[in-house]
Every structure is written in C-alpha cells, then in structure tokens.
Amino acid sequence: TAGPAGAAGSEGLAAALSPGNVEDLYELLEQLGSGHFGVVKRCRERSTGTFYAAKFVKTRRCRGSRLGLERAQVEREVAILRQLDHPNIMRLHDLFASRAEMVLVLELIGGGELFDFIAEKEMLSEEEAIEFLGQILRGVEYLHARRIAHFDLKPENIMLQEKDVPKPQIKIIDFGLAQRLEDGVTFKSLCGTPQYIAPEVINYEPLSSATDMWSIGVITYILLSGLSPFQGETDAETLSNVVAGAYEFEERCFSQTSEMAKDFIQQLLVKEPEGGGGGGGGGVWGVDPQERGGGTVTTPCPRPWQPLSRKQAANRSRSSINMKNFRKFNARRKWKLSYNMVSACNRLCRMRLLCGLRKEDEELRCCESDQEEEGSHPVTLLRRRRSSCS
Known part of the structure; x- marks a missing residue:
C-alpha cells in the first residue's frame, strides 16, 4: 500500500516515504474515472471531512517495462504540481507512493468540462x-x-x-x-x-x-x-x-x-x-x-x-x-473521445488475447524443457495482461 511521500523534489519523491498509507488518512469512495495506468476515486480526508480526488497511477522504473507510466514522468508532474497555487489551476493536496504505485490526492473538480x-x-x-x-x-x-x-x-x-x-x-x-x-x-x-x-x-x-x-x-x-x-x-x-x-x-x-x-x-x-x-x-x-x-x-x-x-x-x-456550430463541434468531439476509448479497449483486448496465446506457447515449451529461465516469460506476459485492464 502507498505511504505518504516527504517534501522533496522530483529526485527524492520516490524515496522520501513515511509510515502509513492512503487508507489511514482518507476514506476511499466511488470511482470517478479510469485510464490505461490507473483509476481516480473520490475520497474524504478523515481529519477534516473534506472531499478530494485520489488519482492512483501504476508506475514502472524502466522504459522496457509496459506495466505502467515511467516513474520519472509521474515524479516530474508531481514536482510541478507542488509548486503551483493559483485559483485557475488544479491543486495537489497530498501524495503517497509505493514501489509500483503513486497516489496523487488532488482538488476535487466537479463542474465538468x-x-x-x-x-x-x-x-x-x-x-x-x-x-x-x-x-x-x-x-x-x-x-x-x-x-x-x-x-x-x-x-x-x-x-x-x-x-x-x-x-x-x-x-x-x-x-x-x-x-x-x-x-x-x-x-x-x-x-x-x-x-x-x-x-x-x-x-x-x-x-x-x-x-x-x-x-x-x-x-x-x-x-x-x-x-x-x-x-x-x-x-x-x-x-x-x-x-x-x-x-x-x-x-x-x-x-x-x-x-x-x-x-x-x-x-x-x-x-x-x-x-x-x-x-x-x-x-x-x-x-x-x-x-x-x-x-x-x-x-x-x-x-x-x-x-x-x-x-x-x-x-x-x-x-x-455561433452556438449551433459549437454544439455540433462539441458533439463530434465527445463522439471521437468515446470512439478512441472503444478503439483503445479493443486494442487492449487484442493484446490480451495475443499475450494469452504467447503464454500458452511458452507454457508448452516450458513443459518440453528443463531450463528454469524459460518459465520467466509467461510470468511477464501474465503481468502485462493484468496491467492492460487498468
């Protein structure tokens, strides 16, 4: 479980952890949205009763992995958000981190686009x-x-x-x-x-x-x-x-x-x-x-x-x-966003199917071989399949 990160720059965000986890300080509520690398949930700060948006981001350490966003990329975003305090910019309220996940507790923005x-x-x-x-x-x-x-x-x-x-x-x-x-x-x-x-x-x-x-x-x-x-x-x-x-x-x-x-x-x-x-x-x-x-x-x-x-x-x-044209543009924009989301889901499903086929092939070869290193490939592919659902 992710624990709160200390007040450090982008270089120290991952290492500066203190005891506790996000559930200790916040009550996690309904899911507000999801993406390739995580979900956003509404949460309530236990000490104040204030509502926020908790953004859970799966992270990876190296470029070769496909399990999440690059850790350095998320840390850069966090480092920038920590410097900002303006009424027209989303605020970062709190931060939690673990080896494979970062949780950004953000200002809850409920008015839509x-x-x-x-x-x-x-x-x-x-x-x-x-x-x-x-x-x-x-x-x-x-x-x-x-x-x-x-x-x-x-x-x-x-x-x-x-x-x-x-x-x-x-x-x-x-x-x-x-x-x-x-x-x-x-x-x-x-x-x-x-x-x-x-x-x-x-x-x-x-x-x-x-x-x-x-x-x-x-x-x-x-x-x-x-x-x-x-x-x-x-x-x-x-x-x-x-x-x-x-x-x-x-x-x-x-x-x-x-x-x-x-x-x-x-x-x-x-x-x-x-x-x-x-x-x-x-x-x-x-x-x-x-x-x-x-x-x-x-x-x-x-x-x-x-x-x-x-x-x-x-x-x-x-x-x-020109409201008539604007409504048409916005409807097309929303449709394209939905279409892109469906297309992305289809790509992920195809990738999961491909990963499954590869897994079966690797398992077959593992049965035919006494070499232990052959068994590492199906594990990696299985993890990749799970990450594609996030």
Missing part, C-alpha cells in the same frame, strides 16, 4: 466568452511566469470547479506533459493532440511558452466559431494544415464575431514565433505578434481583446458565439 457547460447554454455572448478566456490566460500566465509550460492545453483539460454558480471558475488540469523550461536548455517533444499542437511540435523544433499560446489561439477559434481551424479528414491532414498554418475566418461562422476577436486569434496563430514567448511587443495589447504573447517573468500573456474605444466596446457587446 468548460466546452460541455457552454454547449448546454441557449446563447453565449462574446463578453461571456472573454470571462472564461481571461481565467484561462491568467492561469497560463501564472505558469509561464514560473517558467512552466503546460504543453497539452485542449478542451478536455479545461474544467469548471462548479457549474451551478453565477460565475463558474476555470480549472486547468492534467500536467502530464508539462515541463519546466530552463535557460540555455533546449526541449523538444512530439507529444500532444493534433488539432491543438503548434507547428514547432510537429517539426520537432525547440518548444517554449509560445507553444501554449498557439493552443489557446486554437481553443479561442473553436469557442467563437464552432469550427476547428486546422481539422482535416485524417490526423495526417490535420498535422499538414497546422504546419502550413492554413486557416481562415469563414464568414458563415464568424459573422457575429468582432474584428478584435479575430485580431486576437491572429496574434496567437503565428507560425514561427521568435524568442520563445519573451520580450515586449507592438501589438494592440502590447504583445508582439511574432511571439504569440507567451507570458514570462517580465511579459504577461495578452488580455482578450479589450476595447480601446466606445465603438469597439459597442461592437463587442453585440457579438456572440
């Missing part, structure tokens, strides 16, 4: 959309000021603390791909979701805080129009569109959108940012378009199209979101 919340509304004005976008930007600015990039900003990772309140609060979640950016250290990655990743990810070029700002540009485009700017028939076509930076503002979808909103998107969907999101700028909001406005210690993220005149304010107040 922002896009699902919006899709249920009859209408949404541009000013209301700005309220949500402003919260997202404040959270991202907080990260960038601490030289942390999220690298996986997408609708699924933008949640609401509660939805049945006058002003719902945004929560940015899932820091599995997040990285601390160091001066003079180049970071590259091919991870991300095709619709939302920046060209430099696909081209395997150095990443920066500007990479997050591209994703925010895509999210804003979708929020206002109900269309995805780079979506193709296939992932390959989508990636090709992203690299080309090919998008446009279709009149039928942006007829109720202010020019300021379009200008904001254009500042973020810049193909080749310079300087990795730092520096000052000459944009309308003091943002250099070539840098996508990525927030740094000295340069904040852009503010969402603040009107500079009464005419601009009047235009924005009359602008609204």
Whole structure:
C-alpha cells in the first residue's frame, strides 16, 4: 500500500516515504474515472471531512517495462504540481507512493468540462466568452511566469470547479506533459493532440511558452466559431494544415464575431514565433505578434481583446458565439473521445488475447524443457495482461 511521500523534489519523491498509507488518512469512495495506468476515486480526508480526488497511477522504473507510466514522468508532474497555487489551476493536496504505485490526492473538480457547460447554454455572448478566456490566460500566465509550460492545453483539460454558480471558475488540469523550461536548455517533444499542437511540435523544433499560446489561439477559434481551424479528414491532414498554418475566418461562422476577436486569434496563430514567448511587443495589447504573447517573468500573456474605444466596446457587446456550430463541434468531439476509448479497449483486448496465446506457447515449451529461465516469460506476459485492464 502507498505511504505518504516527504517534501522533496522530483529526485527524492520516490524515496522520501513515511509510515502509513492512503487508507489511514482518507476514506476511499466511488470511482470517478479510469485510464490505461490507473483509476481516480473520490475520497474524504478523515481529519477534516473534506472531499478530494485520489488519482492512483501504476508506475514502472524502466522504459522496457509496459506495466505502467515511467516513474520519472509521474515524479516530474508531481514536482510541478507542488509548486503551483493559483485559483485557475488544479491543486495537489497530498501524495503517497509505493514501489509500483503513486497516489496523487488532488482538488476535487466537479463542474465538468468548460466546452460541455457552454454547449448546454441557449446563447453565449462574446463578453461571456472573454470571462472564461481571461481565467484561462491568467492561469497560463501564472505558469509561464514560473517558467512552466503546460504543453497539452485542449478542451478536455479545461474544467469548471462548479457549474451551478453565477460565475463558474476555470480549472486547468492534467500536467502530464508539462515541463519546466530552463535557460540555455533546449526541449523538444512530439507529444500532444493534433488539432491543438503548434507547428514547432510537429517539426520537432525547440518548444517554449509560445507553444501554449498557439493552443489557446486554437481553443479561442473553436469557442467563437464552432469550427476547428486546422481539422482535416485524417490526423495526417490535420498535422499538414497546422504546419502550413492554413486557416481562415469563414464568414458563415464568424459573422457575429468582432474584428478584435479575430485580431486576437491572429496574434496567437503565428507560425514561427521568435524568442520563445519573451520580450515586449507592438501589438494592440502590447504583445508582439511574432511571439504569440507567451507570458514570462517580465511579459504577461495578452488580455482578450479589450476595447480601446466606445465603438469597439459597442461592437463587442453585440457579438456572440455561433452556438449551433459549437454544439455540433462539441458533439463530434465527445463522439471521437468515446470512439478512441472503444478503439483503445479493443486494442487492449487484442493484446490480451495475443499475450494469452504467447503464454500458452511458452507454457508448452516450458513443459518440453528443463531450463528454469524459460518459465520467466509467461510470468511477464501474465503481468502485462493484468496491467492492460487498468
């Protein structure tokens, strides 16, 4: 059973264990969700009665194993979460660890995804959309000021603390791909979701805080129009569109959108940012378009199209979101998530079947051989079969 980890950096998280286990301090309740490498359960802290979400993650020590996430990857996520304390970012409350599992006790976020919340509304004005976008930007600015990039900003990772309140609060979640950016250290990655990743990810070029700002540009485009700017028939076509930076503002979808909103998107969907999101700028909001406005210690993220005149304010107040298209987009998005989940389950079932066939073959060979080492293979495959159910 996992025990609480001490206050150490990513290097000491696995070793700094103290007596006790998660069940000693928390009452584990119903399951909230599951994934390839673990489950999330609602839990109640015994000492305070406060409810949290306990994320159980199966971990592995070496790259060669397929029993869980790499331990170092989970420790990096934990190390980043322990540094964060912002109203628009999910908080880590407690941490437990054992040899094969880590348990992250996280802030309980019960309002669902922002896009699902919006899709249920009859209408949404541009000013209301700005309220949500402003919260997202404040959270991202907080990260960038601490030289942390999220690298996986997408609708699924933008949640609401509660939805049945006058002003719902945004929560940015899932820091599995997040990285601390160091001066003079180049970071590259091919991870991300095709619709939302920046060209430099696909081209395997150095990443920066500007990479997050591209994703925010895509999210804003979708929020206002109900269309995805780079979506193709296939992932390959989508990636090709992203690299080309090919998008446009279709009149039928942006007829109720202010020019300021379009200008904001254009500042973020810049193909080749310079300087990795730092520096000052000459944009309308003091943002250099070539840098996508990525927030740094000295340069904040852009503010969402603040009107500079009464005419601009009047235009924005009359602008609204294309709700018909947005609902269609969100329905397709949810369907694709469900489809991907079913496909993943089918792949896991095929892998389990394959593992079973291999196991029978190995057992047969074990019966024909007196060598003890032959018996190790079925054990490994059996463990792999069990892990695929998580």
